[in-house]
Amino acid sequence: MATASLGSADKQQKIDGLIVGISSAIRNTRKLVRFAADTSARVLITGPSGCGKEVIANALHQTSSRADKPFVAVNCGAIPRELIEAELFGHEKGSFTGATSRRLGHFERAQGGTLFLDEIGDMPMDMQVRLLRVLEDQKIRRVGGDQEIAIDTRIIAATHKDLEAAIAAGTFREDLYYRLSVLQIEASPLHERPEDIPSLLHHFLKQSAPEESRPVFQRETMDALCSYNWPGNARELRNVVERAGVFFAGTEIEPSHLPILLGKPFSAVQKTAPKPARMNVSDWTNAPVEPSEPLTDLPELEDEAFDMKQYLMSAEQTLIKQALKQSGGTVSKAAKLLSLPRTTFIEKMQKLDLQAA
Numbered sequence: 626m627a628t629a630s631l632g633s634a635d636k637q638q639k640i641d642g643l644i645v646g647i648s649s650a651i652r653n654t655r656k657l658v659r660f661a662a663d664t665s666a667r668v669l670i671t672g673p674s675g676c677g678k679e680v681i682a683n684a685l686h687q688t689s690s691r692a693d694k695p696f697v698a699v700n701c702g703a704i705p706r707e708l709i710e711a712e713l714f715g716h717e718k719g720s721f722t723g724a725t726s727r728r729l730g731h732f733e734r735a736q737g738g739t740l741f742l743d744e745i746g747d748m749p750m751d752m753q754v755r756l757l758r759v760l761e762d763q764k765i766r767r768v769g770g771d772q773e774i775a776i777d778t779r780i781i782a783a784t785h786k787d788l789e790a791a792i793a794a795g796t797f798r799e800d801l802y803y804r805l806s807v808l809q810i811e812a813s814p815l816h817e818r819p820e821d822i823p824s825l826l827h828h829f830l831k832q833s834a835p836e837e838s839r840p841v842f843q844r845e846t847m848d849a850l851c852s853y854n855w856p857g858n859a860r861e862l863r864n865v866v867e868r869a870g871v872f873f874a875g876t877e878i879e880p881s882h883l884p885i886l887l888g889k890p891f892s893a894v895q896k897t898a899p900k901p902a903r904m905n906v907s908d909w910t911n912a913p914v915e916p917s918e919p920l921t922d923l924p925e926l927e928d929e930a931f932d933m934k935q936y937l938m939s940a941e942q943t944l945i946k947q948a949l950k951q952s953g954g955t956v957s958k959a960a961k962l963l964s965l966p967r968t969t970f971i972e973k974m975q976k977l978d979l980q981a982a
Contacts, residue, residue, distance in 0.1 A: 636662070636688050643684035644677070645828045646821030647956060647971065647980065650813040654681060657810045662688040667760075669745075669805045670783040672812030675860030678783040679743060681810060686739040691779060694738030699731050702747030709752055711768045714759075720769020732765050732776050739779045745805065746786035746797060753798045760804045780805065815855040815862065820956045822851050823971050825859060829866035840873040846880050847968045853887070942977050945970070949979070 640655050640662075661668050662685050670678045679698055686696045704712050711721075715730030731740055742748075748756065759765055760780065764773040782805045791797035815822070826847075830839050842850070855861055865886045869878055872885055944963060952958035960970035974980070 639688055640684055643687065644680060645824050646818065647824055647974070648813075648818035648821045649955065650818050651821055654810060654812070657808070658685050658688065661685055661808050661810070664808070665779060666807040667779070667805055668781045668808045668810060669788075669802075670781065670810045670812060671788075672783075672785065673814050673858060674785045675858035676812040676814050677859050678812050679741060680859075681812060682739070682741045682781045682783065685781060686741075686779075689739070689779070691738050695735050696739050696741065697731050697735035698741040698743060700743045702744035706749055709749065710755065713752075713756075714765045714767055716768035717770045720767075724769065727767075730765070730767065732759070732778055733774065735778045737777055739781060742780060742782045744784055745782040746784035746788055746791055750796070750798070753801050757798065757801045757804060760801075782806075815858045816853075819851040820967055820971055822862065823847060823968055823975075825862055826850070826866055829863045830870070833863075833867050834870040834874065838870070838874040840869045840875065841877045842869075843877055843879055844966075844968065844972075846878050846883065848966055849880050849883060851968050938977075941973065942979070945973060945977065945979060 637655075637659065640658055644651060644655050644658065658681060668682075668685060670681050672678055682698070683696060686692060699712070701709070711724075711728070711730065713730050713732060715728050715733055716724050718724060718727050759776070762773075763777075764775055766773050786797075788797050788802050788806075792799045792802060815825075826842065834840075850862075850865075857864070868886045873882060878886070945959070948959035948962040949956075952962060956970060956974075957967050960967045963970065965973075
């Protein structure tokens with residue numbers, strides 16, 4: 626089914642599958658993508674390196690009316706200054722040394738679709754002038770050519786830089802900034818949304834390893850990962866998952882394995898609480914039971930077997946829903962209400978197929 630004909634629910638499901646997470650920041654990003662996908666406006670995505678700006682751009686493209694046309698991604702900071710014009714606009718045969726044939730540029734390759742200009746803040750000033758003219762006229766001219774070519778390409782730009790500061794410093798054109806930023810989406814760094822780490826980790830595991838050989842992250846390991854600062858953001862997490870698939874395929878990953886996965890001392894990530902002391906059976910049976918509140922509304926036990934597992938699962942689901950409602954959908958606050966680690970609370974939400982409001 627073509628994306629242009631996707632229904633509302635199908636489009637939302639596609640966005641949810643591409644932009645992974647349960648945090649309020651991710652939910653807001655998905656809303657903005659859903660809105661922007663239904664328009665032809667240019668979009669500027671900001672945020673630190675590795676936090677998923679291209680993922681957002683791709684989700685926007687895949688849920689737009691241009692989804693059946695090309696999505697072309699270009700890193701403006703990775704192209705040598707002397708080649709960027711030919712890379713973007715193409716060139717004619719003989720236009721410069723080595724140009725042995727005509728070559729289409731990224732604008733023409735993305736005809737009818739979306740051109741993603743990553744790291745737009747690194748584009749040289751003279752190319753910013755050329756790009757501004759293209760955005761205004763919707764036409765390009767290949768290097769060495771004299772024919773203007775009409776283009777129908779949606780532009781999505783991204784940067785990790787503060788473009789307003791760059792404008793003040795004279796390294797980025799203000800008029801180009803306003804042309805590119807009709808709509809803006811901010812991609813949050815991973816350390817600001819640690820509740821997304823379990824979801825992202827499982828998402829990357831599915832992408833990088835077959836089910837039978839996927840490693841299993843112990844709860845203590847997951848807690849340590851959620852406490853880590855993630856300077857490389859989601860890109861660094863993906864790298865950790867891929868390393869895990871290589872070094873620990875089909876095994877459990879303990880906190881002591883993290884130096885191998887992160888390439889740094891364990892002390893850099895070891896912020897989890899100490900494990901509780903192990904208790905013997907006699908300790909449990911002899912320990913006094915002093916609930917903070919008396920248990921009420923318990924079912925009457927009759928002669929037939931009572932499904933205790935189902936009862937406890939239902940009670941757990943009710944408590945989690947109540948905690949989410951009381952916390953306004955904030956996962957960390959809801960987990961605190963139930964005295965649970967955030968990662969444990971998220972695991973229970975996923976097991977019960979619950980989502981934060």
